[in-house]
Amino acid sequence: DGGITQSPKYLFRKEGQNVTLSCEQNLNHDAMYWYRQDPGQGLRLIYYSQIVNDFQKGDIAEGYSVSREKKESFPLTVTSAQKNPTAFYLCASSLGASLAGELFFGEGSRLTVL
C-alpha cells in the first residue's frame, strides 16, 4: 500500500543530543513537509520541500535541519539548539506544491527530551 512511513514512533533523547526522525513516502509525491504538534495547538510548519535538493524554512525552523537527497525521503534532525523539542512530529506529502494540495500524513513520531 502507498503511504508515508515515519520512524521511530517514540524517541527519547537526553538534552544536548541531536536526533533524526525518518520520513519515507512511496506515493511519488514531489512535495514533503514536517509539522510539529503540541497539546492544544494546531500543526506548525517546520520545513517543506517542493522538489529534490530544495527545501525552505517554515514558521518554526530554528533548531531543526532537513535534507532532501531523494524524492522518497525527507529526514528531520532536531538539534541541541532546539530549546523545547518535546513534541509530536508529523511528516506529510502532497502531489505538488499547490494551493489545492491535499496532504497525506504519516503516523507521527513522538519525541521526549529527558
Next chain:
Amino acid sequence: AQKVTQAQTEISVVEKEDVTLDCVYETRDTTYYLFWYKQPPSGELVFLIRRNSFDEQNEISGRYSWNFQKSTSSFNFTITASQVVDSAVYFCALSGGDGGFKTIFGAGTRLFVKA
C-alpha cells in the same frame, strides 16, 4: 496574515446526537482553499474535504456535511447521528493567501462521542 480559528477546544456528545464543529478563517486573498482533517488516536491526519474560495455550495458526504459561508469567513463541519468512531481531533486548515501554498491549521477540536 492568514489565520484559522477553532474556538471549540473540546466537545462531548452522546451517540446519535448531531454536532457542529466551527471554523473561522482570515485571509486577504481571493483565491484560497479550505480543508478539514481528522486525527484519530493513531496519530495520522486523514483528509476529509477541500473547498475552494469560489465554490460556496454546501457539501454532504454520508453523515458529514460542510457549510462554507464567505460572508462570515466560516467553514463549519456537521456530523449527523454521531458515532463512537467519530471520536477524534478535527482540524480546519487554509492554504493560499499570503501563506502561498503552505497550509495553516487551526488548533483543532477534540470530539468525544459517548455510547
